[in-house]
Amino acid sequence: MKIFLDTSEVDVISKHCESGLIDGVTTNPTLMMQAGRDPIDVIKDISALFPDDSSISAEVVADTAEEMISQAKQYYSISSNITIKVPCTEEGLKACKFLSDKDIPVNVTLIFSTTQAILCAKAGAKYVSPFIGRCEDNGLSGIGLIESIRTIYDRSNIGHPPEILAASIRTTDHVTNAFIAGTDIVTLPPSILKEMYKHALTDQGIDQFDKDWKLVNHK
Ligand code: G3P
16 A cells, blocks of 8 residues: 655655655656746655655656657656656557566556556556546546456456556545555545545544643643
């Protein structure tokens, strides 16, 4: 069970890392645009916060596999904890196969079907990223998709199937249901991670215990 943060905000990541509960980070071009800095610098800064065996996804943006591979090499030269994120297209999977054969970990993103997930496994992907929220935006079951991918990977005889990395998470229920459906990892906007800590009854209980503790000390 792993939790990644889905953001390019280095300060926010650094703060959450203090908990010791974060196993990695995913970024994408939109998150990089929001960060407003050179993506290479952002990836360097995030990578430095994590140990070598973690995973920091850096997404390549190109039309051809050759261009994706060239960008991937630039990112991967930063650190061995970098994972290359490619889109689930023919060119993306060609790049995935090439990089995976060279033991460079690849996260195939924008997964909306089981057949895409099957091709990712064939291409040697380390991670597949089904987009739960965007499935639901389009009337598809994101959780159902994760369940089906889990079943296929468990029943097939692929030596090392990709890890399922549930993305486009919008609610804490998405987190729960993604794990029930068999995801290996969830990648969360920091706001959802913060919500996961909370429960009104916990706050209520703490208030009561604080009050009672003061009475104990006054005896
Ligand atoms: O990990 C992918 C994620 O950043 C997309 O989320 O909410 O834009 O669909 P969303």
